[in-house]
Amino acid sequence: GFPGYPGQKGEKGEGAFVYRSAFSVGLTERAPHPNVPIRFSKIFYNEQSHYDASTGKFLCNIPGTYYFAYHLTVYLSDVKVSLYKKDKAVIFTYDQFQKNNVDQASGSVLLHLSAGDEVWLQVYGEGDNNGVYADNINDSTFMGFLLYPDPDVH
Amino acid sequence: GFPGYPGQKGEKGEGAFVYRSAFSVGLTERAPHPNVPIRFSKIFYNEQSHYDASTGKFLCNIPGTYYFAYHLTVYLSDVKVSLYKKDKAVIFTYDQFQKNNVDQASGSVLLHLSAGDEVWLQVYGEGDNNGVYADNINDSTFMGFLLYPDPDVH
Amino acid sequence: GFPGYPGQKGEKGEGAFVYRSAFSVGLTERAPHPNVPIRFSKIFYNEQSHYDASTGKFLCNIPGTYYFAYHLTVYLSDVKVSLYKKDKAVIFTYDQFQKNNVDQASGSVLLHLSAGDEVWLQVYGEGDNNGVYADNINDSTFMGFLLYPDPDVH
Ligand SMILES: [Ca+2]
Ligand SMILES: [Ca+2]
Ligand SMILES: [Ca+2]
Numbered sequence: 191g192f193p194g195y196p197g198q199k200g201e202k203g204e205g206a207f208v209y210r211s212a213f214s215v216g217l218t219e220r221a222p223h224p225n226v227p228i229r230f231s232k233i234f235y236n237e238q239s240h241y242d243a244s245t246g247k248f249l250c251n252i253p254g255t256y257y258f259a260y261h262l263t264v265y266l267s268d269v270k271v272s273l274y275k276k277d278k279a280v281i282f283t284y285d286q287f288q289k290n291n292v293d294q295a296s297g298s299v300l301l302h303l304s305a306g307d308e309v310w311l312q313v314y315g316e317g318d319n320n321g322v323y324a325d326n327i328n329d330s331t332f333m334g335f336l337l338y339p340d341p342d343v344h
Numbered sequence: 345g346f347p348g349y350p351g352q353k354g355e356k357g358e359g360a361f362v363y364r365s366a367f368s369v370g371l372t373e374r375a376p377h378p379n380v381p382i383r384f385s386k387i388f389y390n391e392q393s394h395y396d397a398s399t400g401k402f403l404c405n406i407p408g409t410y411y412f413a414y415h416l417t418v419y420l421s422d423v424k425v426s427l428y429k430k431d432k433a434v435i436f437t438y439d440q441f442q443k444n445n446v447d448q449a450s451g452s453v454l455l456h457l458s459a460g461d462e463v464w465l466q467v468y469g470e471g472d473n474n475g476v477y478a479d480n481i482n483d484s485t486f487m488g489f490l491l492y493p494d495p496d497v498h
Numbered sequence: 499g500f501p502g503y504p505g506q507k508g509e510k511g512e513g514a515f516v517y518r519s520a521f522s523v524g525l526t527e528r529a530p531h532p533n534v535p536i537r538f539s540k541i542f543y544n545e546q547s548h549y550d551a552s553t554g555k556f557l558c559n560i561p562g563t564y565y566f567a568y569h570l571t572v573y574l575s576d577v578k579v580s581l582y583k584k585d586k587a588v589i590f591t592y593d594q595f596q597k598n599n600v601d602q603a604s605g606s607v608l609l610h611l612s613a614g615d616e617v618w619l620q621v622y623g624e625g626d627n628n629g630v631y632a633d634n635i636n637d638s639t640f641m642g643f644l645l646y647p648d649p650d651v652h
Contacts, residue, residue: 234435299542327424
């Protein structure tokens with residue numbers, strides 16, 4: 191017989207999947223030890239569990255471009271902190287403390303990460319620049335999120 | 345007759361809709377009152393009108409993960425400010441003022457919000473920690489944006 | 499003959515293209531000149547090359563809503579810096595320096611940009627508020643990224 195009518199229009203394609211990787215954490219123990227990752231154990235957001243509160247490290251699961259930011263309360267001594275990526279200090283934040291003058295210091299950066307890369311904050315150097323402070327009503331925080339997944343992820 | 349030819353290929357699915365919810369505002373009145381939301385009335389961005397300049401509150405319309413940040417000029421007195429979500433102080437930023445030493449204090453956090461949740465900044469406590477300052481050439485700012493809409497929104 | 503069977507389901511629509519535009523840079527020369535863009539020449543991320551290290555300016559290629567942030571080390575003199583969009587100062591950050599009290603000052607804002615718009619940081623005013631400092635282990639940084647492309651881009 192003759193060809194039939196054209197078939198029905200195909201179903202609408204699905205929307206793009208939204209890749210999610212984010213964490214937002216706060217300090218509970220003040221005066222962190224130098225030369226080891228600062229462990230932030232108050233959790234504001236860690237839905238994908240890519241941040242490990244037992245080590246203080248964020249582990250990249252989805253390759254792409256990430257945003258990281260931190261805000262530190264400077265109290266009792268100076269603060270010198272670095273954001274580390276794979277054992278290398280990437281950015282440095284320094285703030286001096288003076289008596290009766292609690293300060294705030296912050297930093298942020300965009301980094302491309304590959305799966306398996308770890309990122310964390312650490313007091314820098316051997317000195318006593320560990321005046322990062324927190325208590326019930328004073329925060330020092332660290333956060334990060336996936337901004338753009340790599341094209342090949344799709 | 346025989347079956348017809350297969351129908352035409354369905355139309356290409358539409359790209360994922362981009363959910364937008366963001367605001368970026370600045371202070372115009374210094375020394376905000378404690379225990380009420382700080383009203384930021386200089387508008388840098390509020391296209392979706394999810395921030396209400398008359399109350400100082402951001403209202404969540406799209407459930408998902410949000411980023412919030414603020415940057416405060418510390419002048420004339422100390423500053424202690426909290427970011428509130430639904431009447432609960434989530435993070436605290438404290439910076440002491442000393443004469444001739446204007447400072448800057450900042451904070452940021454990621455939070456999951458449900459539709460109807462409100463977020464704002466407020467001077468914390470009964471004391472006089474309201475040294476948040478702004479004038480024509482000095483800003484104190486507050487902003488937020490939807491980072492990841494919830495999966496079921498799609 | 500009779501109509502044929504319905505055609506096969508159309509192919510799944512492609513995922514939405516991810517528009518990317520982001521940069522993250524650091525200062526290498528301290529005490530920037532007033533009244534010209536601050537040139538940040540240490541590159542943390544500039545994959546799309548929308549930031550020009552020779553001028554210090556970010557050039558908008560994709561119309562949409564952008565996030566900008568900066569973190570400045572305040573040392574040796576006061577700091578007054580503005581974020582400029584198209585030759586107009588949009589936000590102002592001021593921090594006073596006092597001896598033995600290095601400070602950190604930061605700012606962030608969301609702005610809608612059209613293709614061709616330029617954004618940069620600049621020391622504000624004629625005075626000597628150029629105490630923005632950086633060395634090998636002290637950073638002053640500037641960054642920005644496309645948050646939401648305009649709907650008509652799709
Ligand atoms: Ca202070
Ligand atoms: Ca200062
Ligand atoms: Ca200081």
